[in-house]
Amino acid sequence: MHAPTWHPALTRRLSTATFVSFFAIAVIEFAVPFVAVATLGANAMVVAVLGVCRFAPQVVFARAATAAVNRYDQRTVMLASEVLRVLAFVLSAVALLASPVVGFAVFALANISLGFGSVLTGVAVAVLVPLAFDDEELPRVYSRLGMAESLADGGGPFFAGLALAAFDVSGTFVVAAVLAAGACLLLRTMPRTHVTEPVEAGPVRDRSSLRHGLRVNFATRPLRVLTGWALAYNLGQCTIEAMLLIAILERTSIGAAGYGLIKTGAVLCAALGAYLATRLPMALAGGWGISLFGFGAIGSYVLLGIGLYAPGALGVGFIVAGFALDELCSGVVLVLIQTFRARAISNQDRAAATAGYRAANLTAVPVGFLLGGTLGLVLSPSLTILVVGVAMLGFGLVIWTPQVRSAATT
Template sequence: MTLGRNFTKLWWSQGLSNLGDGLVLAAVPLLAVTMTRDPLLVAGLSVAQFLPWLVFTLPAGALADRIDRRLIMVAGNLVRAVGFGLLVLTLVADVRSIAVLYLAVFLAGTAETLVDNAALTVPPRLVQRADLERANGRLFATQSAINNFIGPTAGAALFAMSAVMVFSSTAGLFALGALAAFMLPRMMPTATDTSGDKHTPGEVVRSIREGWSYFWNHRLLRRVAFISGSINLFSSATGGLLVLLVTGPLGVSASWYGLFIAIPAVGAVLGSLIAARVVPAIGGGLVTWLAALVPAASYVVLGLSGSIVLSEVVMFLAAVATALNQIVVSTLRQAVVPDGLLGRVTAGYRLIVLGAVPVGALLGGGLGRWLGPETTFVVCGVGLTAAAVVFASRVTTRALREAEETARAEASEAVA
């Protein structure tokens, strides 16, 4: 069953930019390790990519509730295209500087705060509430398949042939993503956003505070953010060291690295596609527990087993659990938050969730330099298990259901 022509345009825009992200996922660390084997410097690329989420997330949310969300997606993708285009120019000039790579990744991360925040507010404008799980599932399945499977495999293969080729392709894909986003209908602020036409600094700050207050005072959204932030904290702590573990102790060659990290993405695709059936069957509360405990177990296995096959299996299962959780939390936000606040509340949520990434990357880099990659993975597995005990127990299926019922009742009263 189709979700409509406009949703298809969003799907194409996100798919093309996801492919660019996927090429980068393999190519950036591979280029980095040709410049340095220092765990802190390699992990620092994750800091450069996600540091903008700490700085620009809340303003990006205010922007999404004030101007055409379509144009935000266009501009953000164009910035990413320019950033990697500049990296290509330095590579053509045979200038391989870790500082230039950091700059390109930082620009891409900054633009991503705009694009992703706006894109997450778009589905409720394009599909009915009954279709949100299916729409989100399709978007996340595409993201997982392209960003984590097709993209990294292609990125590693292209990098083996030419660094210039892979980063030129990346810039081109982001440009095409901008073009597809431009074909979407205009999505101006809703009538409920009374500050939509006021752009003074004071009004922008007031608007940001309003969105943050709504998010922080919504107990369930805040709890979901904390457990998701914990998952990202330890995921980024291990993710920055994965290339060192895989190409070192596990003995995977650089040419096969893209395939190694791509195989678990099949699990993410599977989780996204089955979410509409699985989540109602087992409940969002159990999904939250699985999203933390399964990755935690995978880190311990990666650190201790030394087995490529076993590592792939646990990473696959962790990806399934994480994908299911993405659908739960995205649908929750879109269902309970008024559209006029959705951009700012999404930004508040992602400030916690993605703001944990650079912190985790620094933590992982420091631990990796001190303890080595294998021990760091084990430590992170134990840490994520502890976080699940503290936070996941507070996110229950009943609480998720009641939050939606309350939101529907409030919306009905507002209309009446």
């Protein structure tokens, strides 16, 4: 396709910047609701509003992110995203010095800033990697970025808990701001990379619209299947997540410490999956791998439902296996799907396609939580998890389509 333009040392810096940035985000995502409840006395509605402020901007500003990524170089876009985070974290650090109302308002603004920054970074990285690296290097780069993100997601909450105890609330936000500033310094060493101008006929503005981005994700049979799989996975996952902890505490011997240990181990499985994605046998490095590990990820949730009804240690074993299988398979299949999408979508359409893909999947998140909450009132939480898990297993069969198995290897 094109010669690689980045030196390996810059690849390591990009991975390090990704880890530092996501680690700071993970710290804040843990700290904001915790502080809002424990210090400011927030009720469930306030926590829900903070959640909306975190994720809604990634849908609302999807088109703006597409336009920014297409207009400016990717280094500038990612730097702007990190600067937004630094500002949000610094403001959060001083928010509690005023009244609780001011604190809530600043936390909401910080979450909005995080959401906008997340969509900017996500779209910019999706565009940057295929432009900056040779085709054969794509799986390795996505693997390193996946490991960095998974490890940050796993370590951030643990560190946040320690930081809140050691540095108090304001100190924790200052630490997060320093981490985000460190990511800025790393990103400043990145070369400037621009999206090439489109040569096809048609108005340029159409390529920045959310409608165009969504259309690209359904342009071919393999893309339609993979986008549908992602939507089903996110919808089902969030439907189950809405009542999973309640069901586990009600029907198993797993306590808070055990649940935290299981979740931490699952995150490590995700990092392991991203690592193994570039070390698969050739037969599993393309479409067959996407089908196998995609089915494993979406089908793993049926194990959680079985574990809630199996007796004693056997039930706990099914639950642990479900968490581990989900994260391991997700870590692998994410690298494989990112590689396939990088090869299947043109440079000119990639920003809009990524924004549309993220917007669709993030819309499935609150829908899933609302659906789970509603089903939990009609059925028992454990029965809902089992039923949804079986339904996800059925959706997982779609990813075995021959078009995915063959197209993803080209």
